[in-house]
Amino acid sequence: MRLLFTTWAWPSHLYALVAQAWACRAAGHEVLVASQPALAGEIGRCGLPAAVTGHDVDAVAMVRRYVIGAPRTDAGGRGGGPRAAEMFLAHAESMTEALVELTADFRPDVVVYEPTALAGPLAAAVQGVPAVRHLYGTDLMARAGQVLPGLLAPLAERYGLDGVDPFGALTLDPTPPSLRPPAAPPALPVRYVPFNGGGRPVTLPKPGAPRLCVTWGHTMAKLSAERFLLPEVVRALHPLGVELVAAVSAAQVPLLGRLPEGVRVVVDAPLHGLLDTCDGVVAHGGAGTVLTALHHGLPLLLVPQLPDHAGHAGAVAGAGAARLLPVADATPRRLREECRRLLEDGAPRTAARRLREEMRRQPPPAARVGALVSAAGRPVRPSDN
Template sequence: MRLLFTTWAWPSHLYALVTQAWACRAAGHEVLVASQPALAAEIGRCGLPAAVVGHDVDAVAMVRRYVIGAPRPGAGGRGGGPRAAEMFLAHAESMTDGLIALAAGFRPDVVVYEPTALAGPLAAAVQGVPAVRHLYGTDLLARAGTVLPGLLAPLAERYGLDAVDPFGALTVDPTPPSLRPPAAPSAVPVRYVPYNGGSRPVTLPKPAGPRVCVTWGHTMAKLSARRFLLPDVVRALHPLGVELVAAVSAAQAPLLGRLPEGVRVVVDAPLHGLLDACDLVVAHGGAGTVLTALHHGVPLLLVPQLPDHAGHAGAVAGVGAGRLLPAADATPERLREECRRLLTDGAVRAGARRLQEEMHRQPPPSARVGDLVSAARRPRERPSDD
């Protein structure tokens, strides 16, 4: 069987697909991962064959406009329409022609796409094969079920399609059941197996006391150095007397400034290898960070600054596995207060471990290969070669 995986050029979205793609290859199936040019090298570093489609879209500039509020080019103000939806559509417009051409040559039996890579279901519909949606976190697009089909309608019409279901024929969900929204489409569960990039893991020694890992993903520093809150958070927490680990990328390291003595700075280390020996994670609310922490049963203090981060943080706080602190309220005093509470709150720690148990009970990616095969074998009509 041939499987075409696709995502737009955002590393964390790719990482969410990696272990399932590996599982498919290990089962003897042919796998190809398609994305825009900016992600090709990273796909290769993940040990997967890459194909380049479309052109790069400046996602950072688009996110910066809808978060910071800068007007869109040619617009007099904020304008109408969801900004995130505009970004997803821009990526779909970039990628769909190339993805359709690639699929015509590769002849996949199924297209697997992360939920914001809307070129995936379009290319699958043109090719006449099923599209499988693979989530990377809580299904925040579940509420957009009435919006996304209309968003895709002009592109669908361009390719002679009456309609395209942006939710695909099947959804694979790596989140624990407690984090799934009630209105989310039905999904098959899969165990979350952390993959945070191919850098060499760093193993921390056993701590003498409480250890707190502070990490801020990759997005916020790209948007604005002022929105990269990690250095301020580390300085705020230092008076607590706990061991602090600042997990950053090489690009973020110059933004740290002078940190207090004793702070351990870890650069470009996969988060998965750090968290097993931590008691708390303080972070931005990205899906990969959240699921990796919960994989280890570690509670979270989340300070979201983007809508999707707020959605992930709200889900975690709602089931008692952590706390959400709005960025506007994240004063040094409040940060210390929340950390003290979370480090001593047995109920929150139990909540995080409960989600860990839920995650580990779910079938591994290898067990879901059969579902992809079954989806591909359902009766369907393939387009002719005429």
């Protein structure tokens, strides 16, 4: 069987697909990962074959516009719908033509796409093969279900389609059941396998005091240095007397400034390996960070600044595994208070461990290869199970 995986050029969205793509390769299937030019190198670093489709879109500029409330610039000159949906449409318009050509050449049996890569179901529909959504966090696209079909209609009409279902024929969901929105479409659960990039793993020695990992993902630093709150969060938490590990990228190092003595800075290391000896995580609310922390049963203090971060953070806080602090209230005093409660109150840790057990009970990616084979209309072979 041939499987085409696709995402637009955002590394964290790619990382969410890696475990399933490798499970399919290990089962003997042919896998190709398609994205815009900016992501080709990262796909290769994940050990997967890459195909370049379309052209790059300045996603950072688009996110910056809707975060700071700048005047609306509609993708393709059309109005209506959430700003984020406009950005997803811009990526779809960038990729669809080339992705349609690629599906005609590669002839995949199924197209697997992350939920915001809407060129995926479009190209699958043109080729007449099923499209499978693979979520990377809480299903926030469910609330856009009334908007997306109309948003995609002009692109669908271009290829003679009456419409395209943005939710595909099947959804694979790596989040624990407690984080699923009530209105989300049906989904097959799949175990979350952390993949946070191809950097060299770092294992920290066991600490003598409580250890907190502070990380702020990649997006906020790209938007502006002022929104990259990690340095001020670290400085605010230092008086607590806990061990602080700042997990950053090489691009973020110049933004750190002078940090207090004793803060451990780890650069370009996969988050998964860092959390084995940590007692909690302080972060921005990104889906990969949240799920990796829950994979380790760690409670979180989350300070979201983007709508999707707020959605993921709200879900895990609603399940009791995180404390949520609005950015406007994230003063040094409040940060210290919330971290102290996170470490001293056993309820968030208990809830995080409960979510970890939910995640462990879900079938691993290898067990879902058969579902992809079935979606493609082929019989499941014993080796696919």
